[in-house]
Amino acid sequence: MSEIAPIPLSQLTTLRVGAAPERMIDAHTRDELVAALRDVWSDDGEWMVLGGGSNLLMGDEPFPGTVVRILTRGFEVVGGAREGRVRLRVEAGQNWDELVAWTVANGLAGIEAMSGIPGTSGAAPIQNVGAYGQEIVQTLVEVDLIDASTGEVSTVPAADLALGPRTSVLKRHYGSVPEREAVILSLTLELEQVGTGERPIRDARLRSALGVAEDAAVSLAWIRDHVLAIRASKGMVLDDPDADTHSAGSFFQNPILPESVARTLPDECPRWPVEPDLDPVVVIPLESYDGALPRVVSTRADVKVPAAWLIEHSGIEKGFRLPRSRAGVSTKHALALTNRGGATGGEVAELARFIRSRVAAEFGIVLQPEPVLVGVEL
Known part of the structure; x- marks a missing residue:
């Protein structure tokens, strides 16, 4: 060091x-x-x-x-993968999009829809990075991490990270500390060997985002190129001359609401069902176990609504700025707060506070920031 x-x-x-x-x-x-x-x-x-x-x-x-x-970099193929798949161990400092580009060029599927996401690979599991129907939880096998409390290095299975919608036990959410204070050293992904030829897209969300018919066949490279184009149109691919890309990506999380609360929103507000937890812990006393498992019944009825829709329909348009502020909402995407040139952290925070207050006043929903905030309050 x-x-x-x-x-x-x-x-x-x-x-x-x-x-x-x-x-x-x-x-x-x-x-x-x-x-x-x-x-x-x-x-x-x-x-x-x-x-x-x-x-x-x-x-x-x-x-x-x-x-x-x-600043650690690099990745390597390691053993243990299932048939038809490849495992990659990736150093935490490895540029994420460079990794995605390599997997696409080598015919490995599983993270191609996350093309163009900026940052390093070690950050991906912390908030379960995802885009267009793919999330890191779908391909993550394990992470090597070092615990802040003990200084010990250990290998932790993905199942122990409580990966959820933009969260994990390692995520430092605004106003709280992570459940586990640790730093990721490397991560292991298991990707499907599909080759570089064309094949159908199984995920309906990705097909919808790309405008692809259910029976259409495309290559991983085609998916990557089109995802990059979509992200660029929203100012979500880093481009130095474009101030819309001087952001932290999506600044607010898409709220997950009980269905009863979501029903109070206007009918035109998009909403997506959140998949229920179908793997709860069920404890059956041994003396009463008869060889049959009880039927799993999910009581969850949550839906996700787009924060960008809430922002725009609270009266804040793309390109909005507070008077005399050098921070502004992206001209391409209402969910990105941008530095238009010389903005301070205080100016970005002031804009974020204003947006939160407008959405709360209009819809009764308090948006939660997605980035990590250090030395600044909303």
Whole structure:
């Protein structure tokens, strides 16, 4: 590991805000990363890790602690995959889209719909990254991580991470601490070997997003190209000259509401059923077990509604700005808050607070931020 002169976080985050921290360490290998974290934790001071900086809103005051930059890169094929599949172990600092491009070129399916998502691979399991019907939970096998409380490295199965809609036990949600304070060192994915030729798209959500008929056949490369085009049209692919891409992606989570609450929204508000939990823990006393399992009955009736729809229908249009603010809603997508040039973290937070208040006043729903907020409050 190497301690470097602190770099302003406005140069290292996609929202382009944040002062230089008190201290900064670069970790280029797994051993350096482990050593750096153990060293930082031994001092019991404030700390944070930084990957691609694409899901982060920093405050304007210098971070009063150590920032550890995860610069580990690379991935390799490992054993243990099921027939017709390949397992890849990916270092946490590996650029995510470069990984996706490699899998597509090599005919491995499972993450192609997540093309163009900025950031590093280690961040993917933390919030169960997903797009157009694919989520990391569908291909994640396990992660290697280091626990902040003990400094111990362990391999944790994906099933133990409680991966849900943009969440996991590792996610630092706004206003709360993660259930498990740990840093991902690497992740293992299992992808399907489908080749580079054309084949039908099984997922209806992806077919709908791409405008593809149920019986149409396309290649992984075709899917990637079209997903990138869709994301670019929404300002969700990093492009330095385009201020709409100077964002943290989707700033607010799509709310998941009880069906009874969703019914109070206007009929034209889109809503998608949330799949019920069909794998609950059922405890049957041994003395009463007769060889039959009780029928599983799900009582969940939740639906997801689009935050972008709520924002626009609360009176906030694409391109909206508060007076004299250099932060604004993207001109292409109402869910992205952008730095139009020289905005501060405070200006982005002010805009986010205003949007939350408008949606709450109009629909009675409090939107939750998706990025990690450090040194700033909504």
